[in-house]
Amino acid sequence: MRTIYFDNNATTKVADEVFEAMQPYFCDFYGNPSSMHTFGGQVGIRIREARQRVADLLGCDPGEVIFTSCGTESDNAAIHGTLAAAPHKHTIITTRVEHPGVLAVCRELENHGYTVIELGVDKRGRLDLAELEHHLDDDVALVTIMSANNETGVVFPVEEIAERVTDRGIVFHTDAVQIVGKVPLNLSQSRINLLSLSGHKLHAPKGVGVLYVKKGTRLSPWLLGGHQEGGRRAGTENVPGIVALGKACELAAEGMDDENTRVRALRDKLERGILESCPDSRVNGDTEHRLPNTTNISFEYIEGEAILLLLDRYGICASSGSACTSGSLEPSHVLRAMGVPFTAAHGSVRFSLSRYNTEEEVDFTIEKMPEIITRLRELSPFVAT
Amino acid sequence: MWEYTDKVRDHFFNPRNVGEIEDADGVGEVGSLACGDALKLMFKLDENGRIAEAKFKTFGCASAIATSSVLTELIKGKTLDEALNVTNKDIADYLGGLPEQKMHCSVMGREALEAAVENYRTGGQKKHELEGRIVCTCFGVTEEEIERVIRENDLTTVEQVTNYCKAGGGCGGCHGEIEKIIVRVQGDKVKEPPAPAPAKGKKLTNIQKIQLVQQTINEQIRPALRAHGGNIELIDVEGDKVIVAFRGMCAQCKLAEFTMKDVVEAKLREFVSDSLYVEEDSDSVQEEHQHRE
Numbered sequence: 001m002r003t004i005y006f007d008n009n010a011t012t013k014v015a016d017e018v019f020e021a022m023q024p025y026f027c028d029f030y031g032n033p034s035s036m037h038t039f040g041g042q043v044g045i046r047i048r049e050a051r052q053r054v055a056d057l058l059g060c061d062p063g064e065v066i067f068t069s070c071g072t073e074s075d076n077a078a079i080h081g082t083l084a085a086a087p088h089k090h091t092i093i094t095t096r097v098e099h100p101g102v103l104a105v106c107r108e109l110e111n112h113g114y115t116v117i118e119l120g121v122d123k124r125g126r127l128d129l130a131e132l133e134h135h136l137d138d139d140v141a142l143v144t145i146m147s148a149n150n151e152t153g154v155v156f157p158v159e160e161i162a163e164r165v166t167d168r169g170i171v172f173h174t175d176a177v178q179i180v181g182k183v184p185l186n187l188s189q190s191r192i193n194l195l196s197l198s199g200h201k202l203h204a205p206k207g208v209g210v211l212y213v214k215k216g217t218r219l220s221p222w223l224l225g226g227h228q229e230g231g232r233r234a235g236t237e238n239v240p241g242i243v244a245l246g247k248a249c250e251l252a253a254e255g256m257d258d259e260n261t262r263v264r265a266l267r268d269k270l271e272r273g274i275l276e277s278c279p280d281s282r283v284n285g286d287t288e289h290r291l292p293n294t295t296n297i298s299f300e301y302i303e304g305e306a307i308l309l310l311l312d313r314y315g316i317c318a319s320s321g322s323a324c325t326s327g328s329l330e331p332s333h334v335l336r337a338m339g340v341p342f343t344a345a346h347g348s349v350r351f352s353l354s355r356y357n358t359e360e361e362v363d364f365t366i367e368k369m370p371e372i373i374t375r376l377r378e379l380s381p382f383v384a385t
Numbered sequence: 386m387w388e389y390t391d392k393v394r395d396h397f398f399n400p401r402n403v404g405e406i407e408d409a410d411g412v413g414e415v416g417s418l419a420c421g422d423a424l425k426l427m428f429k430l431d432e433n434g435r436i437a438e439a440k441f442k443t444f445g446c447a448s449a450i451a452t453s454s455v456l457t458e459l460i461k462g463k464t465l466d467e468a469l470n471v472t473n474k475d476i477a478d479y480l481g482g483l484p485e486q487k488m489h490c491s492v493m494g495r496e497a498l499e500a501a502v503e504n505y506r507t508g509g510q511k512k513h514e515l516e517g518r519i520v521c522t523c524f525g526v527t528e529e530e531i532e533r534v535i536r537e538n539d540l541t542t543v544e545q546v547t548n549y550c551k552a553g554g555g556c557g558g559c560h561g562e563i564e565k566i567i568v569r570v571q572g573d574k575v576k577e578p579p580a581p582a583p584a585k586g587k588k589l590t591n592i593q594k595i596q597l598v599q600q601t602i603n604e605q606i607r608p609a610l611r612a613h614g615g616n617i618e619l620i621d622v623e624g625d626k627v628i629v630a631f632r633g634m635c636a637q638c639k640l641a642e643f644t645m646k647d648v649v650e651a652k653l654r655e656f657v658s659d660s661l662y663v664e665e666d667s668d669s670v671q672e673e674h675q676h677r678e
Binding site: 110111113115116117118301302303304305306309313322323329330331342343346378379380381382 | 400421449524632
């Protein structure tokens with residue numbers, strides 16, 4: 001059975017070009033870039049090239065790019081590194097809809113004497129910047145707010161937020177793993193201090209990420225024991241991963257237009273098709289400020305995991321914010337923060353596309369969706385038949 | 386992804402006995418939309434008092450649907466007393482097992498069956514109601530229900546109890562109480578008593594007291610407030626007076642005063658010292674209210 005992959009916010013296919021680019025660095029060019037011999041040294045050149053490619057996509061200086069092992073490491077490093085560099089400040093501002101890579105770290109810090117302010121969102125998942133402004137005071141060490149939400153695709157105005165925050169001399173970090181490669185960035189013109197990205201969200205393999213650190217940002221090193229990455233992130237470089245990420249960034253820059261035209265059109269068609277053919281369905285989140293590839297749709301009176309398993313029988317991969325899929329008993333913290341009623345939160349399904357999706361896949365999914373929804377509604381005690 | 390057995394998959398993809406019985410003898414409804422699963426079970430008896438027909442409707446995940454389907458198969462042909470002997474374990478065993486986190490689905494099946502029998506025996510007058518004191522307010526689980534899943538399934542940890550009946554799966558504020566119930570039911574079986582309560586009763590130095598207050602706020606109080614979008618901050622401790630500030634939703638909540646006495650003060654007295662009392666920080670009250678207006 002063929003696979004129709006609509007779960008690209010979870011992870012993406014490694015692009016063929018990326019796989020090809022990284023392969024020589026396992027068995028052929030396996031040297032350590034720190035070595036003095038030519039064999040190792042030639043690998044160092046590839047890392048430099050990769051760093052340049054990442055910098056090109058981000059619109060920054062290569063010296064501002066630090067390679068990490070994943071987006072979560074970047075988030076942890078940004079938060080802990082900033083707090084360690086500002087020991088006299090004890091407040092962090094974030095949002096209730098952050099990825100756990102940020103939220104769990106902040107909540108843990110709360111147990112160590114830090115005050116954490118979690119900004120709420122409205123029904124469409126939008127922030128109130130006046131509320132943020134109200135909380136900016138001299139005790140705030142860091143504001144960390146995601147660029148785009150992984151569940152709903154809602155995009156926050158991080159450039160504007162960065163201006164307000166840094167005007168007060170406060171460090172601003174953004175978890176940008178969902179937006180990099182989908183929306184153009186130019187960090188040299190931006191006030192963002194720190195930005196996390198993850199390789200496997202943009203067609204590089206798992207196990208490589210980046211923390212962008214704007215020049216002049218005070219940040220303590222977080223892995224000690226080597227001179228790599230300017231001494232801030234010690235440890236022998238993940239050479240194949242870094243080379244792969246460089247290639248993936250190059251491809252992302254080339255594919256940016258496609259993402260915002262063809263992929264966006266596919267997403268819109270999928271969303272419209274499902275809403276039209278499935279009664280009592282609705283989109284979660286602000287559709288005006290949203291990633292081009294994501295749609296989060298709630299189907300009332302039925303449960304998300306059951307929908308996913310029926311989709312799975314057709315080879316269609318998606319994900320859900322229902323309690324049952326998370327292994328917890330409560331539905332998505334993002335949908336709850338938005339005040340999505342329980343009737344809809346348990347029945348939410350996220351479709352996230354990529355440049356590898358086709359119109360035919362979208363049509364097939366639109367065709368299958370109504371029978372899946374009808375079938376589960378026939379089982380539901382909350383639907384009169 | 387959950388690892389479901391072929392039996393679970395079969396009963397999810399091809400559920401048996403879906404629907405409603407128009408002139409049912411007994412109807413049992415348990416669960417709710419908010420909780421994420423709900424089951425409506427109906428049966429009709431034959432002239433010998435045996436279950437001739439059983440049908441269900443279920444809102445929930447694959448295992449909720451599969452357990453409902455199996456339940457109807459298991460009880461058909463049985464007398465009501467025989468049917469009532471079906472335990473949640475029987476349902477899970479029939480399916481070749483369920484993932485631990487899904488065991489509550491099998492318990493829901495057994496509850497629906499009991500509710501339906503009760504409904505029949507009271508002449509359709511009585512709808513299933515919760516009995517006993519509610520321990521888990523997030524999912525509305527009573528002490529009686531928790532005791533029963535512990536006994537019937539030989540559970541020894543809070544995590545297991547959560548898996549079997551959802552209690553403790555929300556804010557986590559009732560974990561301490563569930564631990565006590567486990568110890569009471571299981572007695573010697575629970576070898577190591579769960580995380581020792583802080584050293585209440587001992588004479589505390591000022592520093593120790595402040596640390597214990599902070600720890601109690603972190604572990605016992607904050608999670609409960611979090612569940613409602615609120616938060617709490619320790620401002621100061623002066624002798625027996627603990628000064629705190631409410632944040633987030635709590636700052637504007639009409640129930641804040643109640644929360645202060647009933648949750649914050651009660652927990653601090655339970656875990657730190659009986660003589661403590663709590664006051665809200667007056668500076669932050671004004672500040673928050675100005676902002677909200």
